[in-house]
Amino acid sequence: MSTTGASKTLTPPDIAARKGNTPLVCLTAYTTPIARLVDPHCDVVLVGDSVGMVLHGLPSTLDVTLEMMIMHGQAVRRGLERALMVVDMPFGSYEEGPEQAFRNAARVMAETGCAAVKLEGGEAMAETIRFLAARGVPVMAHVGLTPQAVNIFGGYRVQGRGEDGERIRRDALAVAEADAFAVVLEKVPETLARRITGEIAIPTIGIGASPTCDGQVLVVDDMLGLFSDFRPKFVKRYAELGDAASSAITAYAHEVRERRFPAAEHVFGDVPATVKGGEAA
Incomplete structure (x- = not known):
C-alpha cells in the first residue's frame, strides 16, 4: 500500500503536492x-501509448x-479506485496546435474518466500545456527521450x-512554468535528472533517470518479466512471469497430448454427486 494513507481517489493537485516528499509510485x-x-500500491497509473508495442x-x-x-483507458478506469489515472495522448493527436490538443484531450477525459493526460515535448509544447491547463485539462509532461520522436533521435538513445543537457533542462523548466503538474524524465543522465529535480517546483517522475526523482514509473509488463527478449538497463525485473507462463503452457500442452488433462476432477458426471460452493459437481 502506498504510504500516503489516502483512501480517496488521488487528484493532480495531490500528486503535485508530493514534490520532495515520499516518492510517487x-x-x-x-x-x-x-x-x-x-491500484492499491500506486499513486499514478498511466495508460501509456506503450500499449501499442506491449499488447498490439x-x-x-x-x-x-x-x-x-480511449478503449484501454476505459478498461483501466473500471479497475481503479484510488490511483490517479493518466492517459497518454498518442502521436498526431496534439502536435498541430493547442486547439487540436484540447479537442482530443477533452474527448479522452470525457470518454475514459481519466483525471489527466500526458503529452511529450518540452519548450515546443509549453504553449499547448498552458492552453490545456487553463481550460481544465491537467497535463503531465514528458521530456528527455520522448518515444514519439524516436525517428528524430535515431533510436531509443540516452x-x-x-x-545537450541544457536542452533537456530548458524543456523541463518550460513545462513546469507552463503549469504541468508533473513531468516524466526518460532516459537522461543521473546527474542531469538530479539537477532538474532540484530546480523545478513540480514532481519529476523518472524512468531511466535518477533515484532522487520525486517518483518512478515503469511499464508493468517489463518489471514483471513478461518478455524475455526485452531487458533495458533501467528496468529491474521484480518477477519472471514470462518464464513461469511458458512453463505452465508447456505443461498444459503436454498433459493434453497425453490425455492427462482434463482429469476426473475436471469433468462433470451424469448425476450431481455433491455441491461445492453452490455449484453442482
Missing part, C-alpha cells in the same frame, strides 16, 4: 485486471490511435549528455 496498465492489481505488437508507439487509447 507509478506503473502502466492497459487492462482492468492489471489496473486492479496495481506494433514496432513503436507511432501507430497508436486515439481510439486505442538524451541530455554533455552540452
Whole structure:
C-alpha cells in the first residue's frame, strides 16, 4: 500500500503536492485486471501509448490511435479506485496546435474518466500545456527521450549528455512554468535528472533517470518479466512471469497430448454427486 494513507481517489493537485516528499509510485496498465492489481500500491497509473508495442505488437508507439487509447483507458478506469489515472495522448493527436490538443484531450477525459493526460515535448509544447491547463485539462509532461520522436533521435538513445543537457533542462523548466503538474524524465543522465529535480517546483517522475526523482514509473509488463527478449538497463525485473507462463503452457500442452488433462476432477458426471460452493459437481 502506498504510504500516503489516502483512501480517496488521488487528484493532480495531490500528486503535485508530493514534490520532495515520499516518492510517487507509478506503473502502466492497459487492462482492468492489471489496473486492479496495481491500484492499491500506486499513486499514478498511466495508460501509456506503450500499449501499442506491449499488447498490439506494433514496432513503436507511432501507430497508436486515439481510439486505442480511449478503449484501454476505459478498461483501466473500471479497475481503479484510488490511483490517479493518466492517459497518454498518442502521436498526431496534439502536435498541430493547442486547439487540436484540447479537442482530443477533452474527448479522452470525457470518454475514459481519466483525471489527466500526458503529452511529450518540452519548450515546443509549453504553449499547448498552458492552453490545456487553463481550460481544465491537467497535463503531465514528458521530456528527455520522448518515444514519439524516436525517428528524430535515431533510436531509443540516452538524451541530455554533455552540452545537450541544457536542452533537456530548458524543456523541463518550460513545462513546469507552463503549469504541468508533473513531468516524466526518460532516459537522461543521473546527474542531469538530479539537477532538474532540484530546480523545478513540480514532481519529476523518472524512468531511466535518477533515484532522487520525486517518483518512478515503469511499464508493468517489463518489471514483471513478461518478455524475455526485452531487458533495458533501467528496468529491474521484480518477477519472471514470462518464464513461469511458458512453463505452465508447456505443461498444459503436454498433459493434453497425453490425455492427462482434463482429469476426473475436471469433468462433470451424469448425476450431481455433491455441491461445492453452490455449484453442482
